[in-house]
Amino acid sequence: MPGAAGRPPRGEARRALILEAALRVLGEEGASAVTHRRVAREAGLPLAATTYWFASKDELLADAYRLAADTDIARMRRLSTEYAERARADLAGALTDLLAADLAASRTSLLAAYSLWIEAARRPALRPIEEEWTRAYVEVVEAVLRDAGSPHPATDAELLVATLDGLLLAQLALAHPDPAAALRPQLERLVAALLRAG
Amino acid sequence: MPGAAGRPPRGEARRALILEAALRVLGEEGASAVTHRRVAREAGLPLAATTYWFASKDELLADAYRLAADTDIARMRRLSTEYAERARADLAGALTDLLAADLAASRTSLLAAYSLWIEAARRPALRPIEEEWTRAYVEVVEAVLRDAGSPHPATDAELLVATLDGLLLAQLALAHPDPAAALRPQLERLVAALLRAG
DNA sequence: CTGATTTCGGTACACATGTACCGGTCGGTC
DNA sequence: GACCGACCGGTACATGTGTACCGAAATCAG
Structure with a gap:
């Protein structure tokens, strides 16, 4: 690749560049x-680029939320099929690896997501995005639980998703050196308790 | 109470006033x-009051975090003794009522707390506060679980606290009209699964 | 009371911020 | 090639921001 830097992107490509930069800064x-x-500096663009592509800061943030949700939902669905076999054999282990990978790969993305989540609690306009995001997770987890022979897949899916969020949040703030080691026994315990016939 | 408004507070009392105002705004x-x-406007004080009592905005936020943690830990310990009997008889019901009361009484406090939690993930100076806060919850829940005959009180306490956080966060963003109704079946299911001998 | 110290509140200032504006450039279309 | 709308980027400006300053008022020690 001669020139290395590539042409500066123009048009709609800039939109995405700006949104990704906003999520990074957030x-x-x-x-x-x-x-x-x-945000403009983070994206390597002039100030006017952000005001050209977004009518206001609120709009920029809402669009960033939408992008984060769509990207993560797609990623999670992809992973759920990749991990399907593993999850059937060792659900707790699969969940541990997923969370640990998230923490290792991008605490930034997680922090941005949770920041937006809290923002959604204050701004009703953002709630539909949050609802869709959560619903997508619950649906996938419910399918996995059903597959694993859960006795109460519907209730347990919501429960499990809530627990995963709580555990992730705890790991983010407590900055445990080896998240997987901390998470594994808890997830094994939870999965064992939920999957027992009842 | 003649004059109704009371004398404007002076001295250290103002500190607390400012911190509470900051948490409310947050x-x-x-x-x-x-x-x-x-913050000054929220506290009904002149701008200089905030700069006089706090060297910087960071310090103000850190002190507010400390106040929120101390206040909530004390409140939670008080409630844990008040609810002790109830918890032994109907743990899920007690937890449901506690969370629902939190949501009904002050979504603002909850949002401030979670905002600071996320901030603690970015600023190491805030982490000790977060650790203490979480540890206090885990200890209380562990005692309650032990009391209820839990087979794995240590692991389950961390798990349960994480789940409660996740459920609260979900309720904050989704704004369910009747949180208790949404929470009860989930907590009953979780408590039943955890308390079964294993 | 007197003097020292703390607390108070108004103000100043350098700088950041959201947003509007406007002349220029680009990439197509006739 | 001429044209046109989309796109770009520099700049302007009113307002908000963190923080410093300073003289006055309240409080306290002797």
Whole structure:
């Protein structure tokens, strides 16, 4: 690749570039750091690029939320098929690996997601995105649980998703050196308790 | 009470007033709304009051976190003794009522707490507070579980606390009209699964 | 009371921020 | 080639922001 840097992207490609930059800034530095100028700098674009593609900062944030949700839902569905066999044999182990991989790969994305989640609690306009995101997770987990012979797949799916969120949040703040080691016994215990006939 | 408004507080009392105002603003309008001026207005004090009692905005936020943690830990310990008998007889019911009461009484406090939690994931200086807060919850829940005859009180306490956080977070964003109705079956299922001998 | 110290509140200032504006450039279409 | 709308990027501006400052008022020690 001669020139290395590539042509600066134009048109709609810039939109995505800006949204990804906004999510990065949100995850790394928090909501109060998300300004037009900071996002533009992060994206390597001039200030006017952010105001051209988004009517306001609120719109930028809402679109970023939408992008994060869509991207993650697609990723999670992909993973759920990849891990399907493994999950049937060792659900707790599969979940442990998934969470640990998330933590290892991108605490930034997780922080951005949870920041937006909390923001959705304050701004009704964001709630549909949050609902869709959560529903997608619950549906996938429910299918997995059904597959694993769960006695109460519907209730347990919501429960399990809530627990996974709680565990992830705890790991984010507590910064355990080896998340998998901390998560494995808890997930094994939970899965064992839920999968027992009842 | 003649004059109704009472004398404007002076000295250290103002500190607390400012911290409470900061938590209120954080919960209601988010991190980016927490400015010296906004907090001062919320507290009914002049701008200089915030800069006099706190060396910087970071310090103000850290102290607010400390106050929120201490207040909530004390409240939770108090409730745990009040609910002790009830918890032994009907743990799921007691937990449902506690969460529903939290949601009904102050979504603002909850949002502030979770915002600070996420902030703690980014700023190591805040982590000790978060660790203490979580540890306090885990200890209380562990005692309750032991009391209820749990087979694995240590593991299950961490698990249960994570789940409660996840469920609360979900209720905050989804704004279910009757949180108790949504939470009860999930908590009954979880408690039943965890308390069964194993 | 007197003087020292703490607390108070108004103000100042340098800088960041959201957003509007406007002349220029690009990529197609006749 | 001429044209046109979409796109770009530099700049302007009113307002918000963190923080410093300073003289006044309240509080306390002797």
